[in-house]
Amino acid sequence: MSKTTAALEAAVAELLHVRAPAGTRPSPRQRVATDRAFARILKLLSPRFRHFIRQYGLGNHWDDAEQCCAIAVHRAVEAYEPEKAQFTTFVNWQIRGELQSLRFRLMTDQRPSAQKVSATTVSLHSFVTGDDGEESSLESLVEDEEALERTERAASDYLARAAAQCLIEEFVAKGRHAALETLRRKQPKRELARALKAGGRASLDPQALDGIEARLERDREILEQRVFGELADYDAPEGSGLNREQVRQIGKRAARAMAELAEQNPRFRVMADYAPTIASRRSRAAAPAPGILPDPRAAHNRATQVVALSDLAPVAPVSATRRPDGDHLAA
Known part of the structure; x- marks a missing residue:
C-alpha cells in the first residue's frame, strides 16, 4: 500500500468517525470536523481528478468536471464499506461514472446516435469570424425572440x-x-x-x-x-x-x-x-341588440316589403249560419 493510499484510508476513517450518525442533526463542531476531513480527501485525490478529467476529454469543462469528482467522492463516502474493498478502488468507479455522465451531457457528439450522423458539439462561448472579419461569440448571435416584447x-x-x-x-x-x-x-x-x-x-x-x-x-x-x-x-x-x-x-x-x-x-x-x-x-x-324583423335595406330583402301590423287594413268580421243538417255555413 502506497503512502497516498494509506493517507486516503486514514482520512476516510477519520471522516466516518467524526460525522454525525444517520438521522441526527450534526453539531457545529461536527460540521467543521467533517468539512476538514472531506477537504483533506479531495486534496489527496486531486492528482487522480486531473488524470481522469484529461482521460475523458473534459479539459474545456474543468470546473464542471471537478464538481462532478467532488460529488463522486461524497457518494463513495456515503456508500463505502471498509470490510469489502479499499476506498481507492471504490472511489475510482464513482469518479468514472460521474465523468462519463458529464461527458454525455456536455459532449453529445460522443453518443453512438450522434456519431452515426457525424454530429459535432459546439460551445456557445467559441468565437467565429463574420463576413466583415470581426470575431464574435456564438452566444452573442443567438436571438431572443421574446426580448423585444419583454422590453x-x-x-x-x-x-x-x-x-x-x-x-x-x-x-x-x-x-x-x-x-x-x-x-x-x-x-x-x-x-x-x-x-x-x-x-x-x-x-x-x-x-x-x-x-x-x-x-x-x-x-x-x-x-x-x-x-x-x-x-x-x-x-x-x-x-x-x-x-x-x-x-x-x-x-x-x-x-x-x-x-x-x-x-x-x-x-x-x-x-x-x-x-x-x-x-x-x-x-x-352599449348598442342595442338587433331586432327580430328583417332589415329592408339588406341586399337579399330589397325585393320584399315589410309592413307593420298596425298598417294593415281591418278584416271584416265573418258570420256563420247553421244548416238544417247541423253543419256550419259561412256567409
Whole structure:
C-alpha cells in the first residue's frame, strides 16, 4: 500500500468517525470536523481528478468536471464499506461514472446516435469570424425572440406607472389648493383685513392644516394602492378607519377629477388621447341588440316589403249560419 493510499484510508476513517450518525442533526463542531476531513480527501485525490478529467476529454469543462469528482467522492463516502474493498478502488468507479455522465451531457457528439450522423458539439462561448472579419461569440448571435416584447412591456409598465404617479400628485396638489382656499374663505374677515393691513399674510389654523394634510395623504395612499393593484376594489386599507363605501366614493371622485386633469393639463395629453377610443368602445358595447324583423335595406330583402301590423287594413268580421243538417255555413 502506497503512502497516498494509506493517507486516503486514514482520512476516510477519520471522516466516518467524526460525522454525525444517520438521522441526527450534526453539531457545529461536527460540521467543521467533517468539512476538514472531506477537504483533506479531495486534496489527496486531486492528482487522480486531473488524470481522469484529461482521460475523458473534459479539459474545456474543468470546473464542471471537478464538481462532478467532488460529488463522486461524497457518494463513495456515503456508500463505502471498509470490510469489502479499499476506498481507492471504490472511489475510482464513482469518479468514472460521474465523468462519463458529464461527458454525455456536455459532449453529445460522443453518443453512438450522434456519431452515426457525424454530429459535432459546439460551445456557445467559441468565437467565429463574420463576413466583415470581426470575431464574435456564438452566444452573442443567438436571438431572443421574446426580448423585444419583454422590453416594450417593461418600458410601457414603467411609463404608465410614472404617468399615473404624476397624475395622482397633480390631483393631490389640486385638492390641497382647493382645501386651503376654502379654509381662507371661512376665516373671519376682520382677522383677514387686520393681517393684510399690517402687511402680513393671514395665518391659518394649524390644526386645520394638519387635518387637510392627513386627509390628502390618506387619499393618496388609497389611490396608489388601487391604481397599482395593491388594493382590491371597494376594500379599505388597514388602519384607515374607512368602510368600503367611503373608499368607493373617494375613488369615484378622484377618477372624475383625474380625468378632467388629463384633458386640461398638456402634460397628460397622451392620456387624454385614449378617451375617444374608450368612449367609442363603450358606445359599441352599449348598442342595442338587433331586432327580430328583417332589415329592408339588406341586399337579399330589397325585393320584399315589410309592413307593420298596425298598417294593415281591418278584416271584416265573418258570420256563420247553421244548416238544417247541423253543419256550419259561412256567409
